[in-house]
Amino acid sequence: MDQLSRTFAALADPTRRDLVARLSAGDASVAELAAPYAMSLQAVSKHVAVLERAGLVSKRRDAQRRPVHLEAEVLAPVTDWLELYRRRAEDRFQRLDEVLAELAADEAYPQTAVFARPPRNTRPEGTNR
Amino acid sequence: MDQLSRTFAALADPTRRDLVARLSAGDASVAELAAPYAMSLQAVSKHVAVLERAGLVSKRRDAQRRPVHLEAEVLAPVTDWLELYRRRAEDRFQRLDEVLAELAADEAYPQTAVFARPPRNTRPEGTNR
DNA sequence: CGCATAATCAACCATTTGGTTGACGACGGG
DNA sequence: CCCGTCGTCAACCAAATGGTTGATTATGCG
Helix, strand or coil, X not given: CCHHHHHHHHHCCHHHHHHHHHHCCCCECHHHHHCCCCCCHHHHHHHHHHHHHXXXXXXXXXCCECCEEECHHHHHHHHHHHHHHHHHHHHHHHCHHHHHHHXXXXXXXXXXXXXXXXXXXXXXXXXXX | CXXXXXXXXXXXXXXHHHHHHHHCCCCECXXXXXXXXXXXXXXXXXXXXXXXXXXXXXXXXXXXECCEEECHHHHHHHHHHHHHHHHHHHHHHHCHHHHHHXXXXXXXXXXXXXXXXXXXXXXXXXXXX
């Protein structure tokens, strides 16, 4: 699994998002993290391990405790990905010449609408597994 | 499953992210979307359904075709969530008085480090399922 | 009408996921 | 030294995921 998939998957769980939220306020041990939840310590330990595999979190070593630290900078690429395609879609939506082109296309192919015009650009990123 | 989890989960798959990327360039039918992949049309249809359940995509109706349209605005809450906690972590990292407070705490509780000080704020968002 | 195309539905399968309980290893305090 | 705490490892389980094939439903074209 690629990095971006691991990160999105890690954040797709409400418990793990809550862990990230709490860790944004400061480091915490696994036991401290586990306390509020109605689930076993082992389950929380697994959640932390998922965050760690995604690079979202790291563990120090302090006696028996393993203080967990949020690596907030790895959130940036995720934001970047989201913003790239959100902006791309909105830019396209707002461009006037595009709208005019669609009108022209509607005249040329009245029954097959906009989407059916000759393909323009497909697969901006090669990302099939 | 909550909205944010559905969105993150939808984007955790490379094929689905590729679909979003391609749809950011314009609407496309399911068959058009399926063409580049080494998988069945039904599989792609399922992927589109996942995106639709997450609200990332909508389908129009045009004869037999179901042109798929990217609803880019639902990406915004995801970006907002990410930026909130990234910024919170970085702000904390940069605040000088925080650093001084940690030093003071280290003197008060020498063996139990920073993370073990009296809890400050836990659970900014109630999000355990 | 009858056929080809677009898409979904349905059943099935293998793998992953999120949780459990139980056992174990590492460490520090009395 | 021994006990209690912190954390992980291992095995297990139910449910969700990502794919398959086969059948079914709409729709437009000749």
